[in-house]
Amino acid sequence: MPSDPLAPLLDLADVRPALDQARAAVDAAMRHRALRRSGGPVAAEIALRTSVASAALDTHGFDLEGVRAGVVTDPVVQGALRATAALDGLSGTWTKAPRQVLAKLHTLVARDVVTAGELGRPADPNVVPRLDALAALVAGGTNAPVLLQAAVVHGELLALKAFAGPNGVVARAAARLTLVAGGLDPRGLLAMDVGHRSREPEYVGSANAFATGTPDGVRSWLRHFSAATERAAQELLDVCEKAAG
Numbered sequence: 557m558p559s560d561p562l563a564p565l566l567d568l569a570d571v572r573p574a575l576d577q578a579r580a581a582v583d584a585a586m587r588h589r590a591l592r593r594s595g596g597p598v599a600a601e602i603a604l605r606t607s608v609a610s611a612a613l614d615t616h617g618f619d620l621e622g623v624r625a626g627v628v629t630d631p632v633v634q635g636a637l638r639a640t641a642a643l644d645g646l647s648g649t650w651t652k653a654p655r656q657v658l659a660k661l662h663t664l665v666a667r668d669v670v671t672a673g674e675l676g677r678p679a680d681p682n683v684v685p686r687l688d689a690l691a692a693l694v695a696g697g698t699n700a701p702v703l704l705q706a707a708v709v710h711g712e713l714l715a716l717k718a719f720a721g722p723n724g725v726v727a728r729a730a731a732r733l734t735l736v737a738g739g740l741d742p743r744g745l746l747a748m749d750v751g752h753r754s755r756e757p758e759y760v761g762s763a764n765a766f767a768t769g770t771p772d773g774v775r776s777w778l779r780h781f782s783a784a785t786e787r788a789a790q791e792l793l794d795v796c797e798k799a800a801g
Contacts, residue, residue, distance in 0.1 A: 560698050560699055560700060561693065561697065561698060562693070562698045562700035562704055562705065562708060563698075563700060565700070565704060565708075565774060565778065566700070566701075566704065568771060568774065568775040568778065569775060570775070570779060571775055571778045571779065571782075574778065574779050574782035574783070575701055575703050575704060575778070575782050577782065577786065578703055578781075578782040578783075578785035578786050578789075579701070579703060579740070579785075581785065581786045581789040581790070582740060582741070582746065582785060582788075582789045584789070585745075585746075585789040585790070585792040585793050585796070586745065586792075588792070588793060588796040588797075588800075589796075589800065590796035590797070590799040590800040591745070591796060594796075594799040594800070595743065595745075597799060598745065598792070598795050598796055598799050599743055599744055599745055601795050601799075602744065602745055602746070602747045602791070602792060602795060603637075603640045603641065603744060604620070604623065604624060604637075605620065605747045605750050605791065605795075606640060606732070606746075606747040606748060606749040606750055606788075607623075607633070607636040607637045607639075607640045607749075608620050608623050608633065608636070609747070609749035609750045609752070609753040610636045610640075610724070610725050610728045610729070610749040610752075610753075611630070611632045611633040611635075611636040611722075611725060612753055613724055613725075613728070613749065613752060613753055613756065613759070614632055614722045614724045614725055616630050616632040616633055616722075618630060618633055623637075631668035631669050632665075632669060632721075632722045632725060634668070635664060635665035635666060635667065635668065635669065635722060635725060636665065636722075636725050636729075638664040638665070639661050639664045639665050639725065639726070639729040640729065640732075640744070642660070642661070642664055643729065643732060643733050643736050643744055644736065644744060646660065646661070646733060647733060647736045647737040647742075648737075650694065650733050650734070650737040651694055651695055651696065651737055652695065653695075654690070654691040654694040654695055655687065655688070655691045657730075657733070658687070658691075658713075658718070658719075658726065658730060659675075659676030659677070660676070661726050661729050661730060661733075662675060662676050662677075662719045662721075662726050663675045663676045665721070665722055665725045665726050665729065666719065666720065666721040666722055666726075669721040669722060670720045670721040674719075674720040674721070677719075677720075678718055678719065679717060679718060679719055679720045679723070680717070683716045683717075683718055686712070686716055687716065687718060690708075690709065690712050690713070693705070693708065693709075694709065694734070702734065702735060702738030702739065702740045703735070703740065703781070703782070703785060704778070705734050705738060706731040706732070706734035706735050706738070706740075706781070707731070707777065707778050707781035707782075709727075709730050709731050709734050710727050710728060710730065710731035710781070711763060711766040711767075711774075711777050711781075713726060713727035713730055713731075714727045714763045714766070714767070715763070715766060715767035728748065728749050728752070731748065732744065732746070732748050732749075735748070745792050746785070746788040746789065746791075746792060747788045747791040747792065747795075748784065748785065748788045750787065750788060750791045751783070751784030751785060751786070751787035751788035751791070752784045754784070754787050755780065755783060755784060755787070758780050758783075759780060759784070761776070762776040762777040762779070762780035762781075763777060763780075765777060
C-alpha cells in the first residue's frame with residue numbers, strides 16, 4: 557500500500573499536539589448547551605461572521621452590522637456569503653468530485669468580479685497538475701486528521717493562486733467545506749475565518765511560508781491553522797453564550 561502523503565506532516569515539531577489541542581477546543585465548543593435549542597440561529601450568526609471575515613482577508617473589509625442589515629453590496633462580500641450558504645449542499649460531492657466543487661465555489665464567489673470566461677477555471681493551466689493532486693487527496697487519498705486535511709487544502713489553494721479574483725475566499729470556503737464533509741464541523745459552526753482574521757499578520761506570513769514547501773514553512777502554517785481553529789471555537793462559545801442569554 558502507498559504511504560499516506562500527509563502523514564509526515566504530523567511528525568513536524570509541535571504540529572500533532574497543536575492539532576490535538578485545536579480538536580479538543582472544537583469538541584468542547586460543540587457541547588455547548590445553546591446548540592441543543594438555538595443551533596439554527598447560532599449557525600446563521602457564525603455563517604455571517606466567517607463570511608465577512610473571509611472577504612476582509614481579501615481586502616474587502618466591511619462592518620459586520622452593515623452586512624447584517626443588508627446595506628453592503630460589495631461583490632466579494634456577497635460572494636463569500638453565497639459560498640458559505642452553499643457548503644452544506646456541496647458537502648456530499650466534495651470528496652467525490654472536488655474539482656467540480658471548486659469550480660462551483662469559484663463561480664459563487666467571483667461571478668460579479670471576474671469575466672464569465674474565467675469563472676470556475678484555473679487561472680493558470682500550469683497549476684492544473686497540483687490541483688489534480690490536491691483533488692486526489694480530498695477524494696480519499698489520505699487518512700490524516702480532518703484539521704490537517706483542511707489546512708493543506710487551504711494552504712495549497714492560496715499558494716497556487718488557483719482562481720482569478722478573490723481566490724482567498726475560495727480557499728477558505730474549501731477549507732471549511734473539508735471540515736463539514738469530514739465530520740468535524742458538520743453544521744458549519746466554526747467561524748474559521750474569524751480565527752484567521754484575528755491573527756491576520758501571522759495568517760499572511762505563514763501562508764507565504766507554506767508556499768515555499770519547506771518543512772519549516774509548512775510547520776508554520778499548520779501551527780497557525782491550529783491556533784486559528786482554537787479562536788474559531790472560542791467565537792462559537794461567545795455566540796452560544798449570547799444565544800443562551
